Amino acid sequence: MTNGSLEAKSRGLEQVSVADLARPGRLIEISGRGANARLSTATSLLRRAQVEGETSAWIQAEQGALYPPDLAAAGIDLEALVVLHLPTDQGARDLLRATEWLLRSGAYGVIVVDLSGIRPPRGQAWCARLVALAREHEVRLILITDTQAHQSSLGPLVGLRIAGHRSPPLAGQCSLNVDVLRNKSGGPLRVLPESWRTPLGLEG
Amino acid sequence: MGERSRLACVSIPDFGLQVALRRPGRSADETLVLADRPGPQGRVTSSTLAARRAGVRSGLRIGAALGLCAELQVIVLEDEELESAGEMLCEALDRFSPQVEPGPPGSGAFWIDPAGMARLYGPPAVWAEAILDHLAEIGWRSTVVVGFRRFLTRALAEFSAEVRIFERPEDEVAAASEVPLRGLDLPKRRVSALASIEVDTLGDLLRLPAAELRSRFGAEIAKLHVDASGARWDPLRPRLRREPIVASIAFDPPEEVEERLLFAMKGALPQLLARLDEAGERARALLLHLDLGDAEAIDLRVEIATPTTDLLQIVDLLRLRLSALPLPAAVVELGLTLEGTRPSRPQIDLLAERERRDPRLAERALDRIRAAYGEASVTRASLREAHLPEASFVWEPTDSVRQPRTKELAANLSGASSCLVRRLLRRPIPLAASPSEERFQEADEPRCLPSLAGVMPPTCGAIRRLHGPHRISGGWWVRPVERDYYYAETTGDELLWLFYDRPRRRWFLHGVVD
Structure with a gap:
């Protein structure tokens, strides 16, 4: 048993892996600004859902920056991933509208919405609708935002808010530490640090 | 025999493969095969030239084919896709005759009645060439045989590379006698048995006494004998067209x-x-x-x-x-x-578990999104073999939802660590020239670090270390591309994906590790 896990156990923290964070029926916000590991964390959660046989969708802006070869390298079944490209001239309105349609169908097990660089709508009504639908249909709803850890989240209805930190690359590996900023179900969580592979060409 | 009893067969060689290659972004240069069912136990039914060059042959198991060619792309066509393509071809052929009969589903064979077309097109050869040209225009490779018998025209069309016109039924039978038995979709066991007594073509088969064929080689070969002899005549059964x-x-x-x-x-x-x-x-x-x-x-x-x-x-x-x-x-x-x-009739599987997520509802939701935001808004990524990152995938419009291949994913998941992924900018952003630009242009090597000012937020900081280069070159036939890719660590702990464009002697930001 490592020092970290001993310490966590003594403090009564539940220890989980990154992939275990996304439980069905929750709205998960992955926060951060700039290049940390938001997309990689979302990919890890998506992969877990796909392994469990869940249908999946990824929603991004029309000029979104998703890079499918890396998703394939990270173990995502691209054939089973529907990617929506939606306009952002009205902020996140169209992305969240499409998210609601997908949630309402009850036919998707995991939906990732990339809101990086996109302003979410004011108020909490949209968030309440999404949370209720995600709960009703047991959908993992993952929102990627670029608010920093010390800034406020999308709202009080977000069930789990996390932020990842990546160490500098070394010998083709990076260490990923995920901080749980908020967890509305269960006690405090400690996410076990994980060693992740770096993309092709980055051996460090 | 007059013009009324004539019949033409239009054959689309490698029909399934042609259908697969019509998908957006697909190319005949790819190493691609069609399989009869998903998974490693499926068998190759058709393959592109590139796949055949890699040693992949029809009948091979997919697992073995992947062993021969790791980049092999495997496609299993759905019946609906083949039916839709068949329907499209029938509509294309409608302009050449009012009577079109589609062959068995997925066969790529169509029979059409040339009666009355001489006034519009002239001799049958001109009419057949017009069909060939029109199908080529809409992207189909085809052959046309104008003859008299359903079976013979199809056999000849499948083994011909050009338009063939027969003026007399005897000529048609004589030409068909050269058609090899292999490739006529007969049981392999029967074909091997016939080959053992040196019966390799339809002509060889016709020389055998018809009376004993059924008892020695089975009903299929006996029927083949009757068909090949031209003794049986089946009238055309054109599809019924309803009013729009x-x-x-x-x-x-x-x-x-x-x-x-x-x-x-x-x-x-x-x-x-x-x-x-x-x-x-x-x-x-x-x-x-x-x-x-x-x-x-x-x-x-x-x-x-x-x-x-x-x-x-x-x-x-x-x-x-x-x-x-x-x-x-x-x-x-x-x-x-x-x-x-026509609605497809799904096979009734009483023992199958009901799926937790209803694919029809999933597709209905996608229909709504396409209706509101256009066809290009709902896509699926398809990977391509290409050197440049931006050319290594395409977004293909889609209207269906597929279940993930859980067994393969789980097998890949066990023991493999997670992987960091990159964001790729749709257009690389040119980075500002550094103060030492002149010196670096002379040297033709990127000896100075690019400036991130104005491109990245101040929290990103300055570049403190570069990893690379990883050189990518190509495109000499259009515009030479020579890029040196680097990963740049910044003082703000970010990891950027940059390249130095050698012909243009300039740095570009192409993505970020996120």
């Missing part, structure tokens, strides 16, 4: 309120759906023609992934499509056309 299902609504005065247009359509749709239902079909698309008087007319097409006769579902899609459409003028007249398709 259309409705027209005139507005006086012209109407521009979306709700009123919608209600007018809602009133006309039940009758159209009932006519479609009578024909045993369901709506797969709805075409909308908006006549705007002096302004230019608008034509819209609303696709429905899962064919339906549900009025509310169709009205919902129309509402979404109309709400996303700015009308430059009021609508004078509105035309509605329903395209139908």
